[in-house]
Amino acid sequence: MTKYSLSSVNLWYHDFQALTDVNIDIDNNEVTAFIGPSxxxxxxxxxxxxxxxxxxxxxxxxxxxxxxxxxxxxxxxxNMLRKRVGMVFQKPNPFxxxxxxxxxxxxxxxxIKNRTELDEIVEKSLRDAxxxxxxxxxxxxxxxxxxxxxxxxxxIARALSVAPEVLLMDEPTSAxxxxxxxxxxxxxxxxxxxxxxxxxxHNMQQATRISDKTAFFLLGEIIEVxxxxxxxxxxxxxxxxNYITGRFG
Amino acid sequence: xxxxxxxxxxxxxxxxxLRFLLTWTSALAAIAILLxxxxxxxxxxxxHIELSLFSTTYTVENQSLFPALVTTxxxxxxxxxxxxxxxxxxxxxxVEYANRGSKIVRLIRMTTEIIAGIPSIVFGLFGxxxxxxxxxxxxxLLAGCFTLAIMILPLIMRTTEESLKSIPDSYRExxxxxxxxxxxxxxxITLPSAAPGIFAGIILAVxxxxxETAALMFTIGNVIQLPNNLFSQGRTLALHVxxxxxxxxxxxKAYATTVILLVVVLFINxxxxxxxxxxxxxxx
Numbered sequence: 001m002t003k004y005s006l007s008s009v010n011l012w013y014h015d016f017q018a019l020t021d022v023n024i025d026i027d028n029n030e031v032t033a034f035i036g037p038s039x040x041x042x043x044x045x046x047x048x049x050x051x052x053x054x055x056x057x058x059x060x061x062x063x064x065x066x067x068x069x070x071x072x073x074x075x076x077x078x079n080m081l082r083k084r085v086g087m088v089f090q091k092p093n094p095f096x097x098x099x100x101x102x103x104x105x106x107x108x109x110x111x112i113k114n115r116t117e118l119d120e121i122v123e124k125s126l127r128d129a130x131x132x133x134x135x136x137x138x139x140x141x142x143x144x145x146x147x148x149x150x151x152x153x154x155x156i157a158r159a160l161s162v163a164p165e166v167l168l169m170d171e172p173t174s175a176x177x178x179x180x181x182x183x184x185x186x187x188x189x190x191x192x193x194x195x196x197x198x199x200x201x202h203n204m205q206q207a208t209r210i211s212d213k214t215a216f217f218l219l220g221e222i223i224e225v226x227x228x229x230x231x232x233x234x235x236x237x238x239x240x241x242n243y244i245t246g247r248f249g
Numbered sequence: 250x251x252x253x254x255x256x257x258x259x260x261x262x263x264x265x266x267l268r269f270l271l272t273w274t275s276a277l278a279a280i281a282i283l284l285x286x287x288x289x290x291x292x293x294x295x296x297h298i299e300l301s302l303f304s305t306t307y308t309v310e311n312q313s314l315f316p317a318l319v320t321t322x323x324x325x326x327x328x329x330x331x332x333x334x335x336x337x338x339x340x341x342x343x344v345e346y347a348n349r350g351s352k353i354v355r356l357i358r359m360t361t362e363i364i365a366g367i368p369s370i371v372f373g374l375f376g377x378x379x380x381x382x383x384x385x386x387x388x389x390l391l392a393g394c395f396t397l398a399i400m401i402l403p404l405i406m407r408t409t410e411e412s413l414k415s416i417p418d419s420y421r422e423x424x425x426x427x428x429x430x431x432x433x434x435x436x437x438i439t440l441p442s443a444a445p446g447i448f449a450g451i452i453l454a455v456x457x458x459x460x461e462t463a464a465l466m467f468t469i470g471n472v473i474q475l476p477n478n479l480f481s482q483g484r485t486l487a488l489h490v491x492x493x494x495x496x497x498x499x500x501x502k503a504y505a506t507t508v509i510l511l512v513v514v515l516f517i518n519x520x521x522x523x524x525x526x527x528x529x530x531x532x533x
Contacts, residue, residue: 052426055422057349079430082426082427082428083428086426087422089419089422089423091419093417093420093422095420095424095438105424105427105429106428109427109429158423158427159426
């Protein structure tokens with residue numbers, strides 16, 4: 001089933017056009033990967049899926065962004081949209097507070113004050129993000145005392161804490177070592193059962209390992225979208241082939 | 250230092266020696282001047298500290314500093330009460346809400362810079378004309394602390410602004426991406442993270458309040474008494490020292506009072522850093 005349906009999306013930063021006529025469908029309970037060289041617009045597009053681009057001055061967007069058939073740039077509550085569509089960033093960005101408070105921040109934001117309920121949400125989120133065993137004894141310790149890989153999984157737990165439907169991940173492993181990267185990839189494979197996941201990655205092997213569908217971006221346009229296996233073994237476009245075989249990028 | 254010296258001895262460039270000499274002499278000079286001033290005050294002042302200085306009333310025979318001490322603490326509290334909310338909230342507006350680089354932001358920033366550069370005696374005259382005379386408050390604690398509040402406002406605004414700006418945007422993004430609104434993000438994420446910097450600004454401001462004389466001379470009055478209401482006159486410690494030494498009659502007492510002033514400043518610094526530590530502990 002289609003979760004997101006984007007058609008004729010154009011995006012400008014002031015005079016610079018960062019996305020040109022983008023059309024893509026993102027399906028439920030699948031991992032969709034955005035690949036392409038730096039500056040090709042993949043991060044820009046993922047940020048527009050939960051309207052994080054609203055924070056950037058001079059950003060202008062046209063086109064249709066349907067989430068479950070509803071236009072997310074229409075008359076909706078942005079905060080509720082961001083509750084439904086969680087995000088994990090390139091660099092782990094835990095808040096400078098305890099591990100517990102980091103995960104409880106989201107539910108508290110949305111009005112949950114009951115102590116036992118919060119405890120349950122925190123535990124479930126940390127378990128789902130596969131970090132519970134590493135931090136169950138130090139929930140009151142600062143999140144900044146965790147390693148980079150642990151911090152990133154904490155950020156995933158934090159994103160899961162508000163029970164989103166979609167999880168956006170903007171190069172979530174680019175700042176991590178191979179072992180932490182492996183853990184997060186395993187986690188993504190687990191999470192797609194419950195969530196729809198969109199991931200931006202620079203690492204083509206990663207895209208083949210974890211994604212069901214891949215979109216290849218170049219200079220603000222989607223050159224090719226397809227099932228990951230198909231796109232990597234039998235690309236239809238010459239540019240895609242050149243990129244995935246490492247001839248440029 | 251010893252390690253550095255050994256390292257230095259191994260290299261034999263004269264330029265290295267010169268740099269070493271310059272940095273260390275200037276560092277030592279700075280410390281020496283401070284030690285000299287403090288030592289001078291202590292030597293001159295401590296012998297004249299008597300219990301009678303802490304009597305609740307000031308008389309011609311006994312130049313008690315106690316009323317001035319209480320007035321100083323009251324002034325610090327009242328001035329901060331006015332200036333800190335104003336300063337912090339305007340800084341929040343400038344950093345978090347206003348469009349960066351907009352005309353109004355530049356105007357406000359320019360204004361605060363100009364205010365920061367005005368000599369304090371000008372504030373004194375302004376306070377006298379505006380608060381004491383025009384608003385009819387008379388020379389009073391209220392007129393005094395409003396004058397001081399205007400004076401320290403730029404300091405608090407500037408330090409708050411700088412510490413808010415130093416908070417990485419990734420914290421804000423993290424908060425927004427969880428569906429938190431602007432207000433919650435500022436209140437729960439940005440402001441607590443910026444708190445150490447804001448505290449540092451408040452400590453500096455306290456130093457200015459405690460040490461100020463010129464701005465208070467025309468606004469707070471000259472009566473030495475324990476403050477009993479907002480419109481009573483008073484004398485802060487710094488002003489008291491100034492008056493004691495200008496009359497020429499009680500120079501010894503002026504030194505003794507200065508010692509107490511130093512102790513008060515040190516105590517306030519200690520107190521605020523203790524508060525800051527407590528706060529950081531909660532945060533980390």
